[in-house]
Amino acid sequence: NPTHPMISHLNSLQIQNTLSDHSSNPLTSLSQSSLSPIKQSSKLLSETSFESQRSSREIEEDHRRDKRQRTTITPEQLEVLYQRYSMDSNPTRGVLEGIAREVGLARRVVQVWFQNTRARERKGQFRSMGPGSSFSLGLNHLRCPFCRALFKVKSALDAHMRSRHWAEAERAGYNLS
Amino acid sequence: NPTHPMISHLNSLQIQNTLSDHSSNPLTSLSQSSLSPIKQSSKLLSETSFESQRSSREIEEDHRRDKRQRTTITPEQLEVLYQRYSMDSNPTRGVLEGIAREVGLARRVVQVWFQNTRARERKGQFRSMGPGSSFSLGLNHLRCPFCRALFKVKSALDAHMRSRHWAEAERAGYNLS
């Protein structure tokens, strides 16, 4: 199966990302394709970062393929993801990128995983995971007053409110200190 | 709103897919006709970090891309910005530059942020901020008698009046010594 996303991990390349706090970089780029006038139905999928080594020829082939690419997330990766999720189900962009690097998946893949997991939890279809995991649903009990985001630790909720609901929180009299 | 015939709809809503992920975005198609060359001085933005993964091909494409570049301001940077804003919502050019250096963003980006934030505050969408911050909306109550600038501390207002409204202040009998 050629579609297998090689979840391997040799992506240690690109270590950058000055996590060195404070001078955080603005992250430029990020644009998305402006698709061609020709409809081109299923567009390119998010590829894991390390796939950047693919030749343009290969990428072109991907274009032609109209099959949706499904990433297979390994149990080891899930373990990490759930652990991070339990601390903060709504990570900021920077944190998300760190997690992506840690598990070796494209940022977009991790982002989608978090979105789907939040949705799943909301619907009550949450599932504690794999072997040895101590994570369990009911414990993620802090819900953001302004959206449905859930958090396990207050500090994470605070950070979330500060970055996403600043105005409302202020108006409502929350003390985010 | 009939504005720019050119850039306008290139990517207006249609299939939209904004979501996807970028970063490795082929952007194959398309001619990309001429179109105005965005001025964007060469390295307005920090190319620090992350860019390492960009290939020369991608960089080249950037050159002919006419898309708008949106900076992502991190929560840490916002924290600093709002703190400064609380002291003086209308910083002079020099101060603005210092702030820009402190947060690691281009002066222009910070300037725009201040403009947008002042506008937001006027519209009542203001937010005060995070932990440790003593700033809170209603407290930004010193308004310049000659323009709409707002300040939290009198010294900042005075400095502002000295640099921008010297004549009027003099005439009006203010003692700015």
Place this chain on the structure above:
DNA sequence: TGCTAATGAGATGTAAAAAG
């Protein structure tokens, strides 16, 4: 087939650009 990764539409917030 069930679980879930990926998509897409609609909504929201806001950085950047345009207009005044």
Place this chain on the structure above:
DNA sequence: CTTTTTACATCTCATTAGCA
């Protein structure tokens, strides 16, 4: 500078489709 508009990033929710 301000005000208004554009466009991009991200979220939710509903749905589609890939794989064990």
